[in-house]
Amino acid sequence: MAGAFETVIGLEVHSQLLTQSKLFCGCPARFGAQANEHVCPVCLGLPGALPVPNGAAVDMAMRAALALGCQVRTQSVFERKNYFYPDLAKGYQISQFALPLSEHGELSVEVDGATRTVSIVRIHMEEDAAKNIHGVGSGTDTLVDFNRAGVPLIEIVSGPDLRSAAEAEAYLRRLREVLMFCGVNDGNLEEGSFRCDANVSIRPVGQQQLGTRTELKNINSFRFVRKAIEYEVSRQKAVVSGGGTIVQETRTWLESSATTVSMRSKEEAMDYRYFPDPDLPPLQVDEARVDAVRAALPELPVDKRARYVATMGLTESDAGVMTGHPEIACYFEGVVSELCKQLGNGAKLASVGKRVANFIQSEALRYVQTEGLAASLPGAPEALAELLALVEDGTVSGKMAKSVFSDMVQSGRSARALVDEKGLSQVSDAGQLESVIRDVLASSPDNVAAYRGGKTGLLGWFVGQVMKATKGAANPKLANELLRKLLDEEA
Numbered sequence: 339m340a341g342a343f344e345t346v347i348g349l350e351v352h353s354q355l356l357t358q359s360k361l362f363c364g365c366p367a368r369f370g371a372q373a374n375e376h377v378c379p380v381c382l383g384l385p386g387a388l389p390v391p392n393g394a395a396v397d398m399a400m401r402a403a404l405a406l407g408c409q410v411r412t413q414s415v416f417e418r419k420n421y422f423y424p425d426l427a428k429g430y431q432i433s434q435f436a437l438p439l440s441e442h443g444e445l446s447v448e449v450d451g452a453t454r455t456v457s458i459v460r461i462h463m464e465e466d467a468a469k470n471i472h473g474v475g476s477g478t479d480t481l482v483d484f485n486r487a488g489v490p491l492i493e494i495v496s497g498p499d500l501r502s503a504a505e506a507e508a509y510l511r512r513l514r515e516v517l518m519f520c521g522v523n524d525g526n527l528e529e530g531s532f533r534c535d536a537n538v539s540i541r542p543v544g545q546q547q548l549g550t551r552t553e554l555k556n557i558n559s560f561r562f563v564r565k566a567i568e569y570e571v572s573r574q575k576a577v578v579s580g581g582g583t584i585v586q587e588t589r590t591w592l593e594s595s596a597t598t599v600s601m602r603s604k605e606e607a608m609d610y611r612y613f614p615d616p617d618l619p620p621l622q623v624d625e626a627r628v629d630a631v632r633a634a635l636p637e638l639p640v641d642k643r644a645r646y647v648a649t650m651g652l653t654e655s656d657a658g659v660m661t662g663h664p665e666i667a668c669y670f671e672g673v674v675s676e677l678c679k680q681l682g683n684g685a686k687l688a689s690v691g692k693r694v695a696n697f698i699q700s701e702a703l704r705y706v707q708t709e710g711l712a713a714s715l716p717g718a719p720e721a722l723a724e725l726l727a728l729v730e731d732g733t734v735s736g737k738m739a740k741s742v743f744s745d746m747v748q749s750g751r752s753a754r755a756l757v758d759e760k761g762l763s764q765v766s767d768a769g770q771l772e773s774v775i776r777d778v779l780a781s782s783p784d785n786v787a788a789y790r791g792g793k794t795g796l797l798g799w800f801v802g803q804v805m806k807a808t809k810g811a812a813n814p815k816l817a818n819e820l821l822r823k824l825l826d827e828e829a
């Protein structure tokens with residue numbers, strides 16, 4: 339019966355919200371400070387300290403929920419999730435359980451041309467735990483950094499709707515993109531601000547009931563997501579095919595051995611003894627606030643791609659690159675709009691869009707790290723638009739534009755200043771070019787005679803001479819036209 343199994347995957351994503359301060363206190367929420375610098379009685383869990391919800395975090399959580407088609411509950415409840423661990427000084431985490439902030443959303447992904455619509459069961463708010471740092475001091479000590487304790491998270495729980503590791507990866511990429519374009523998450527898997535746990539099970543094809551699942555942790559890159567799920571599916575198939583049964587447990591991905599290993603038997607919700615936090619009244623959000631957040635939602639990447647293809651003449655692939663990161667999309671749109679402005683009424687959005695996308699792909703993105711992380715595109719959109727306008731009006735060639743751009747990035751100077759200073763302007767003045775060509779013809783009477791005698795293949799040689807005489811600055815199209823004209827008319 340080997341092979342006659344269906345894979346079932348559901349994902350739980352913890353996404354750190356990009357607020358200035360933590361969820362229940364005023365401590366800074368940003369990554370990168372000295373250990374235990376951003377702490378206070380509330381996030382250290384000292385007795386008697388009272389939490390106060392951060393309104394900006396609630397708005398960001400709603401923005402994510404609405405972008406993912408969820409319904410927002412006007413009254414949700416913060417509960418205590420009780421467990422013991424050194425990174426949890428209070429002995430409980432403030433989360434949401436019975437009444438989460440939002441439910442019933444969905445997200446569609448495409449894999450190999452097929453669309454899978456994945457249900458989003460719920461999105462709830464919770465605080466992050468502190469961070470244990472192992473192997474310090476004598477090498478065996480563990481210290482605790484409380485900077486992360488109390489940082490706001492949303493947990494996004496999908497239904498068990500994914501059927502392969504490839505679909506799981508596609509869903510995560512699409513989810514990360516939505517959160518980043520909404521400005522609620524930085525999408526950083528390595529630093530843990532976007533974390534994923536995968537619930538994986540198998541069942542005989544045709545069976546409705548779900549099989550026993552295992553939960554995979556420590557999959558902090560897209561590559562690991564795929565590898566960990568693929569490994570786990572093959573492990574489960576081997577267990578079942580060998581007559582064994584799957585044990586419900588939490589397993590961790592070990593990149594060093596490319597396997598998953600058991601961490602602990604999987605706890606049930608009842609083990610956490612959830613109950614409403616007596617320090618926090620129910621979280622109320624009225625309809626007007628939900629409507630205001632909905633009205634302020636930005637254009638989502640899937641809609642941007644459709645618009646780039648429909649109105650700017652981009653291919654699907656170009657549009658995908660231009661929406662690879664919110665900053666790339668913003669830069670691209672900025673350059674297009676500025677270039678149209680500089681070129682005036684004659685500029686057609688379709689042709690301009692395509693050329694801007696090509697230039698950004700081949701030149702600008704070389705300066706940006708992959709995956710859009712720490713994207714800092716060189717120069718403001720206006721700076722690149724100025725350079726591309728010089729290409730459009732024939733002042734510089736496309737080839738020269740690349741070296742000018744590189745100089746712009748190095749020096750931070752404007753395209754116009756660099757072109758003027760280095761004398762890079764193409765010679766597009768017909769009178770000026772004609773006198774250069776006359777000199778070239780006068781100095782090569784033999785070749786002129788040969789051309790006029792029928793060896794028209796010499797045209798390329800003449801173009802080369804004109805380029806040499808102008809140090810490459812002649813507008814090649816104009817040089818060609820004028821050469822033909824002068825060689826033919828004086829025959």
Ligand SMILES: [Zn+2]
Nearest residue numbers: 363365378381
């Ligand atoms: Zn604090």
